[in-house]
Structure formats: structure tokens, C-alpha cells
Amino acid sequence: MATAAKTLGILPRPTAATGFWSWVATVDHKRIGILYGVTAFFFFLVGGIEAWLMRLQLARPGLELVTAKTFNALFTMHATTMIFLGVMPLLAAFMNYLLPLLIGARDVAFPRLNAFSYWIYLFGGIFINVGWLMGTAAGHVPDSGWFGYANLTSVEFSGGLGPDFWTLGLLLLGIGTLVSGFNFIVTILNMRAPGMSLMKMPIFVWTILVTSAIIIFAFPSVTVALIMLMFDRAFAANFFEVAAGGSVVFYQHLFWTFGHPEVYILILPAMGIVSEVLPVHARKMLFGYSVMVFSTALIGFMGFTVWSHHMFTVGMGPVVNSIFSLTTMAIAVPTGVKIFNWLSTMWGGQIRFTTAMLFAIGFIACFTIGGLSGFMHASAPSDAQQHDTYFVVAHIHYVLIGGSIFAIFSGIYHWFPKVFGRLLDERLGQWNFWLVFAGFHTFAFPFHFLGLLGMPRRIYTYAPGLGWEFWNLLSTIGVFVLAAGILVFIANVVVTMRKPMDAPADPWDGRTLEWTLPSPPPVYNFAVVPRVHLRDAFWFHKHPEGKEQALEYGEPHPGPIHLPGQSLMPVLLALGPTVAATGVLFVRMRESFAVPVIVAGFVIALLALWGWAFEGEGGTLIEPGEGS
Amino acid sequence: MAHHAHETNTGIDNRKLGFWLFIASESIFFACLLVGYLVYKDGYQPGAGPRDLFNIELTTVSTFVLLMSSLAMVLGVNAAQRNLGRKARRWVLVTALMGLAFLGFQAYEFTHFYHAGLSLSSSVFGTAFYTLTGFHGAHVAVGVIWLLTLLYHGRGAGLTADKADDVEVAGLYWHFVDIVWIVLFTVLYLLEFVQ
Numbered sequence: 001m002a003t004a005a006k007t008l009g010i011l012p013r014p015t016a017a018t019g020f021w022s023w024v025a026t027v028d029h030k031r032i033g034i035l036y037g038v039t040a041f042f043f044f045l046v047g048g049i050e051a052w053l054m055r056l057q058l059a060r061p062g063l064e065l066v067t068a069k070t071f072n073a074l075f076t077m078h079a080t081t082m083i084f085l086g087v088m089p090l091l092a093a094f095m096n097y098l099l100p101l102l103i104g105a106r107d108v109a110f111p112r113l114n115a116f117s118y119w120i121y122l123f124g125g126i127f128i129n130v131g132w133l134m135g136t137a138a139g140h141v142p143d144s145g146w147f148g149y150a151n152l153t154s155v156e157f158s159g160g161l162g163p164d165f166w167t168l169g170l171l172l173l174g175i176g177t178l179v180s181g182f183n184f185i186v187t188i189l190n191m192r193a194p195g196m197s198l199m200k201m202p203i204f205v206w207t208i209l210v211t212s213a214i215i216i217f218a219f220p221s222v223t224v225a226l227i228m229l230m231f232d233r234a235f236a237a238n239f240f241e242v243a244a245g246g247s248v249v250f251y252q253h254l255f256w257t258f259g260h261p262e263v264y265i266l267i268l269p270a271m272g273i274v275s276e277v278l279p280v281h282a283r284k285m286l287f288g289y290s291v292m293v294f295s296t297a298l299i300g301f302m303g304f305t306v307w308s309h310h311m312f313t314v315g316m317g318p319v320v321n322s323i324f325s326l327t328t329m330a331i332a333v334p335t336g337v338k339i340f341n342w343l344s345t346m347w348g349g350q351i352r353f354t355t356a357m358l359f360a361i362g363f364i365a366c367f368t369i370g371g372l373s374g375f376m377h378a379s380a381p382s383d384a385q386q387h388d389t390y391f392v393v394a395h396i397h398y399v400l401i402g403g404s405i406f407a408i409f410s411g412i413y414h415w416f417p418k419v420f421g422r423l424l425d426e427r428l429g430q431w432n433f434w435l436v437f438a439g440f441h442t443f444a445f446p447f448h449f450l451g452l453l454g455m456p457r458r459i460y461t462y463a464p465g466l467g468w469e470f471w472n473l474l475s476t477i478g479v480f481v482l483a484a485g486i487l488v489f490i491a492n493v494v495v496t497m498r499k500p501m502d503a504p505a506d507p508w509d510g511r512t513l514e515w516t517l518p519s520p521p522p523v524y525n526f527a528v529v530p531r532v533h534l535r536d537a538f539w540f541h542k543h544p545e546g547k548e549q550a551l552e553y554g555e556p557h558p559g560p561i562h563l564p565g566q567s568l569m570p571v572l573l574a575l576g577p578t579v580a581a582t583g584v585l586f587v588r589m590r591e592s593f594a595v596p597v598i599v600a601g602f603v604i605a606l607l608a609l610w611g612w613a614f615e616g617e618g619g620t621l622i623e624p625g626e627g628s
Numbered sequence: 629m630a631h632h633a634h635e636t637n638t639g640i641d642n643r644k645l646g647f648w649l650f651i652a653s654e655s656i657f658f659a660c661l662l663v664g665y666l667v668y669k670d671g672y673q674p675g676a677g678p679r680d681l682f683n684i685e686l687t688t689v690s691t692f693v694l695l696m697s698s699l700a701m702v703l704g705v706n707a708a709q710r711n712l713g714r715k716a717r718r719w720v721l722v723t724a725l726m727g728l729a730f731l732g733f734q735a736y737e738f739t740h741f742y743h744a745g746l747s748l749s750s751s752v753f754g755t756a757f758y759t760l761t762g763f764h765g766a767h768v769a770v771g772v773i774w775l776l777t778l779l780y781h782g783r784g785a786g787l788t789a790d791k792a793d794d795v796e797v798a799g800l801y802w803h804f805v806d807i808v809w810i811v812l813f814t815v816l817y818l819l820e821f822v823q
Contacts, residue, residue, distance in 0.1 A: 109642040178653060186646045190636035216649055220657035228664065228759070237748050237755040239664065245671035245752040254660060606773070613777060 104193025366402020391451025443478025565618025576605025713786025
């Protein structure tokens with residue numbers, strides 16, 4: 001790595017290139033991506049342990065390993081953790097690390113905001129989990145379901161602090177997610193390498209663009225719902241107090257106008273990852289690129305037209321139910337188009353069954369099953385039967401594990417050498433895949449049968465003789481196999497990280513710009529930003545098919561490259577709202593020092609913003625050269 | 629942050645584009661709060677309702693002040709772009725003062741309503757009204773702080789052309805908050821009195 005030359009700007013910014021504070025103050029999208037990845041994987045394990053405890057409890061009828069209240073806390077925190085602290089940030093890790101590399105940019109549009117997103121995500125994640133330290137019995141762990149339906153969450157029915165940790169924590173997380181959304185859209189629209197028109201972008205970039213658009217339009221409605229809930233609980237407002245004329249169905253509408261698009265926030269980037277992995281390991285161009293682009297955009301739009309299918313049993317009437325049935329079923333069209341495009345991409349390709357490829361193929365298989373059960377829910381009468389049974393649980397696990405998690409593992413194996421300069425062990429990788437694949441189906445497929453046998457979701461135990469024993473036991477065994485697969489993955493990472501950094505720049509014969517860089521890439525990404533003439537430009541640069549030049553390198557940048565300076569303001573700015581949220585928690589506890597704490601939070605945020613605005617451009621000048 | 633500004637694919641400055649996206653997102657935020665108000669506005673029994681409480685003349689005046697503040701903001705942005713630093717600074721100051729005046733009107737209105745028996749907990753109407761207008765007021769307050777920061781930024785030579793983008797982005801925010809108020813004023817106050 002080049003040496004930091006000189007610091008620009010008025011106020012000094014931190015400059016340490018290594019050590020703890022260099023990570024706290026970093027604004028480099030690659031380091032932020034790694035921070036996201038490690039933190040999210042930790043939370044993913046926490047969510048997994050919560051799932052494991054639930055499966056132990058349900059292994060046999062009549063077990064009393066955990067109390068009903070703890071079970072409620074477990075299923076609530078499992079879903080909340082997996083969705084908001086695990087899968088979304090794992091995908092954000094890919095977006096952060098790869099987006100600038102994929103489009104030939106030196107960083108994202110707003111590096112400091114990017115760091116802020118991470119820190120507020122971390123604080124929000126901790127905030128939601130604090131209740132565990134206070135014990136589940138008093139209701140201080142969120143235990144009203146991941147949707148937090150009013151009036152399960154009203155003070156009357158949830159007197160503990162659980163829903164307060166949940167609403168305030170999610171509000172913090174939402175801020176970070178929104179900021180990432182703005183940041184990514186601006187980066188994609190404004191900072192592509194010369195010649196890379198929108199229709200020449202890697203498909204993963206397209207899915208990031210559409211996902212970010214969904215984020216900025218979907219998160220406001222849940223923000224409003226959470227604010228209303230918080231007002232009801234902390235300030236005795238009446239939004240969802242039925243006795244005062246409040247409407248709990250209004251909460252559901254607000255929640256699901258976010259909640260359904262959220263599903264696509266979780267799956268579109270996963271689809272993007274798979275769409276990058278498949279062509280590389282099948283050594284073929286992605287089939288139907290433009291159709292993939294339009295189906296992505298269409299799914300993004302249609303995601304907003306279907307929220308009421310989560311409320312078929314609320315009693316909205318046959319007309320509303322029919323309309324939302326139709327719009328929901330219509331989403332199967334662009335989704336099906338994608339599946340057939342992936343299959344066509346593999347058709348006739350020179351497929352290498354690497355671990356990354358296995359997970360990508362596994363994704364297609366599992367996600368298709370999840371899509372089919374989704375289509376069954378789309379029919380309102382059928383949904384009325386399946387509602388709140390394990391059939392729904394089967395569906396969400398097939399799209400979220402079989403979909404998002406498989407794609408994430410595929411992406412990890414694919415890009416690990418780029419990020420850490422070492423290739424993950426393929427032999428352990430195969431064990432990893434097959435254990436996860438077998439474990440996942442053993443654990444989640446029985447949910448279909450349990451659902452059809454009428455087992456309701458969210459029950460903490462059940463009586464014997466209902467025909468549920470076998471499938472529940474099988475499912476619990478599956479969790480152990482799945483967990484073994486995850487442990488193999490962790491072992492793989494540990495073993496690999498002990499090896500020397502010897503990964504080549506382009507281990508898979510890749511197609512996109514990140515593979516033109518050394519592994520890991522230099523801090524400035526591209527010493528010379530290439531001019532792009534074709535889709536998959538790097539591939540055609542290596543394997544020219546016609547006369548047209550695919551990639552073109554201009555003259556090197558004259559003089560050193562300016563990189564944005566490190567800053568402590570993002571972490572401070574993230575601290576402000578966290579302190580304010582703690583203050584609101586104290587309001588709820590009727591503590592006398594609540595208001596001063598809220599004020600302190602705002603003061604911290606203001607000071608951070610002040611520092612942000614006036615700490616100067618800062619930055620370091622780096623002489624490109626080494627390794628590129 | 630600004631070092632990429634001169635060479636973006638769209639030709640639009642990063643911060644400006646980011647801000648338009650923020651505004652798009654905030655529009656949904658206010659739309660959801662407004663829907664909440666419309667769902668709940670008739671739920672004021674046994675307390676006083678909108679027609680008993682609203683002082684349309686007073687709110688018209690405060691709305692006019694906020695509208696005019698947008699004019700002052702435009703003049704400020706224009707002056708900054710023409711490198712008239714001190715003039716720009718003066719108009720930004722006027723904008724901030726008008727924003728403060730609007731907040732004063734709102735504080736008066738809230739106090740008045742509160743004494744007439746309407747509170748956040750008195751009815752769903754009260755809940756929805758204070759939340760919606762309160763969030764708008766909070767946005768105005770953030771805008772005022774922002775403008776004051778700009779004034780500090782422009783101490784000395786004023787808000788000269790090199791700071792024109794800073795002024796313009798603040799202006800985008802200010803106009804947005806103003807437009808939201810026009811919608812709120814129309815839906816909450818004016819339409820309430822349409823027969």
C-alpha cells in the first residue's frame with residue numbers, strides 16, 4: 001500500500017492507516033464492506049442460535065426447555081435479527097465492497113455517509129439486543145413478532161421494554177439503510193467509468209440500483225409506523241389505541257407497504273449476485289441481459305402493489321383480496337423470466353462446479369420451490385387455509401435461506417479471493433455446500449407438511465398425537481446438519497486466513513472490472529480508470545471476439561491520487577441518535593433524566609454535523625503504482 | 629465529497645442528486661403521516677375538532693410568511709450564484725428569520741390548542757394533528773439551524789459563488805419543507821372549511 005503523503009484541509013483528521021482507530025475512522029468503502037460483512041455474520045450466528053433453541057424446544061411434544069414468553073422473544077428476535085441485522089447487512093457488505101469496483105469508481109459518492117450507515121447499523125443492532133441482558137421474563141426482549149403488530153405492542157399487552165427496544169432500534173437501523181440507499185443511487189448514476197452506459201452495467205449493479213430505489217420509497221412508511229408506535233408507547237398517543245378510535249389495521253397497512261417491498265430488498269441483490277456468479281462459472285454471457293434488467297425494475301415496482309396479500313385474513317373484502325391476489329400472482333412473471341434466464345445461461349456452458357457455482361445452482365432450485373409456495377399464498381382462499389401455519393414458515397425460509405443466504409454464500413466463495421487475497425478451500429467448500437443444502441431441506445421442507453397438517457406458527461409447544469412429532473423431530477435434526485455446514489464454513493475461513501495472500505487478480509477468469517485489480521485491490525481501486533466499450537468488457541478484453549476494443553486504458557493519472565480523509569464524525573453522528581433513542585426509552589420508563597438524555601443526543605448529533613461540515617475536505621494523496 | 633462534482637455521468641452534482649432522492653423519500657414520509665391524519669381527523673369526540681380550533685386567518689398569515697421565505701431563499705441562491713456574497717448572506721438571514729417566525733406561529737397555535745383541551749393523548753385527532761404538524765415544524769427547525777450554519781460558513785466575504793452549491797442544496801430542502809406545508813395547509817385547514 002502506498003504511503004500517505006500529506007494531509008489537506010483545515011482541521012486535522014485522523015490519519016492512522018492501521019490499528020483500531022483506523023477502522024473506526026475509515027471512509028474506504030472496502031473496509032466498510034468488510035465491517036458490514038463481519039458484523040452481519042455475527043448477527044447471523046446470533047439469529048441462528050435463536051432458531052436452534054426454538055427447534056430444540058419443538059423437537060418433541062410437550063417439552064419445556066424454554067417458557068412460552070422466552071419462545072415469543074426467540075421467534076421475534078430470530079426474524080428481526082435475520083432480516084434487519086443479518087441478511088440485509090450481509091447484502092450491504094457486498095454492495096459496499098463491490099459497487100465502486102464493478103462500475104470503475106474510486107469510492108462511493110459520499111464516503112463519510114457510508115461510514116455513518118455502518119455505525120448506526122451497529123448501534124441499532126446492539127440497541128435491539130440489549131433487552132436480552134435484562135431477561136425475557138419481564139418482557140424486555142421484543143416478543144410481539146417481527147412485524148410488531150399493534151396492539152400486541154401496546155403498553156396494555158406488552159408492559160415491558162421489549163417493543164421500545166424494537167421500535168427505537170429499528171428506527172436507528174432505518175436511518176442507516178436510507179442513507180445507504182441515497183448513496184448507492186448517486187454512486188451508480190453519477191460515478192460509472194467512462195463508456196459504461198446504464199445498459200452496460202453489471203447486472204448486480206442494476207439490482208443494487210433497484211433495491212436502493214425500493215429502500216428510499218419503502219422505508220418511510222415503516223418509519224412512520226414505528227414513530228406512531230413509539231409515540232403511543234412513550235407519549236401516550238392514540239394512533240393504535242382502539243378505545244380512543246385508533247386503528248390497528250392502519251398499522252398493518254403502513255407496515256406492509258414497507259414489509260412487502262422489503263422482501264425484494266432481501267432478494268433482488270441476491271439475484272444480482274447469482275447473476276454475476278453463474279456466467280463466470282459457466283463461462284457464458286448472462287442470457288437475456290436486457291430482459292433481466294427490465295424484470296428487475298418490474299419486480300421493484302410491482303413489490304409496492306401487493307402489500308395487502310399479507311392481510312387477506314384481515315377482512316378487507318373480496319374485491320380488495322382479488323385485486324391483491326392478481327397483482328401478487330403477476331410478480332411470478334418477471335421472477336419466472338429470471339429463473340429461465342439463469343437456466344439458459346448455464347445451458348451449453350462450460351460449467352465448473354466450484355462451491356460458488358454450487359451455491360448459485362442451489363439458489364435457483366430452492367428459490368423456485370419458495371416461489372411456488374408463494375404463488376399458493378397469492379390465492380386468497382388458499383391463503384385463508386395456510387395463514388399462520390407452518391406452510392408460511394416454509395415459504396419464507398425457502399426464499400430467505402434458499403434464496404438470499406444461498407446467494408450470499410455463493411458470493412462469498414466467488415469474491416473472497418478479491419477481498420482477502422486468498423482462495424477459500426474448495427474441498428471444505430464442497431462440505432460446506434452439501435451440509436447446508438441437505439440440512440436446509442431436512443429442516444425446512446417438513447414445514448410444508450406441518451403447515452398442511454395444521455400446525456400453527458409461533459406456538460411454543462404442542463400435544464402429542466397430532467401427527468406433528470415426526471416432521472418436527474426431522475426438522476430439528478436438519479438444523480444440526482445445517483449448523484454443521486455453517487461451522488465448516490467458519491473453519492474454512494479460519495484455515496484460509498492463515499494462508500499467505502497468494503490469490504491471483506483474476507482466479508475465475510472473471511468478466512467484470514473488479515477482476516482487473518490486484519487481490520485485494522489497492523486503496524484507490526483503479527490507478528487508471530478504464531474506458532468501457534462493451535458489457536462484460538473485461539471478458540472480451542481477454543477473449544476478443546471481434547475487432548472492437550472492449551476496454552481501453554488512457555494515460556495514467558498525472559500525479560498522486562486524492563483519497564477522501566478519514567473521519568470520526570460518522571461514528572459521532574451515529575452516536576447522537578442512539579443516545580436520543582436511549583432518552584426516549586427513559587421517557588417510556590418515566591425516568592426524570594429522560595429529557596436531558598434526549599437533548600444530549602441532539603447536541604452530540606449537532607456537534608458531529610458541525611464537525612462534518614467544517615473539518616475540511618481532508619484526505620491523503622497517494623502515489624499509485626505498487627501492485628497495479 | 630465535492631471532488632467528483634465536476635465529472636459526473638449525469639452532469640448533476642452528487643450532493644444535489646442525493647438531495648433530490650432524499651426529498652423523494654421524505655415525500656413518502658409526509659404522505660404516510662398525512663394519510664394517518666386523514667384517517668383520524670374526525671376522531672375528536674368528545675373534545676374539540678378542527679373547525680372549533682383552527683384559526684384560519686392566523687394560519688394564513690403564517691403560511692404567507694413561510695411562502696415568502698421561499699422567495700427570500702431563491703433570492704439568496706441567485707445572489708450566491710452571481711457571486712454577491714454579502715447580499716446572499718442577507719437573504720439567507722431573512723429566510724431564517726421568516727422560518728423562525730413560522731415556528732413562533734406554530735408554537736402559539738400549539739399552546740392555544742393545548743389550552744383548548746387538545747393534546748397528543750386527548751383524541752386520535754390530537755395525536756394525528758400534533759404528530760403531522762409537529763414533524764413539519766421539526767423539519768423547519770432543522771432548516772433554520774442549517775441556514776444559520778450557512779451564515780456562519782459565509783462569515784467574512786459572505787456566501788460567494790464558491791459556496792453557491794451549498795446554498796442551493798439548503799434551498800432545495802427549504803423549498804421542499806415549504807411545499808409540504810402548502811399541501812398540509814390545503815388539506816388540513818382549507819379543505820376543512822369547504823362545504
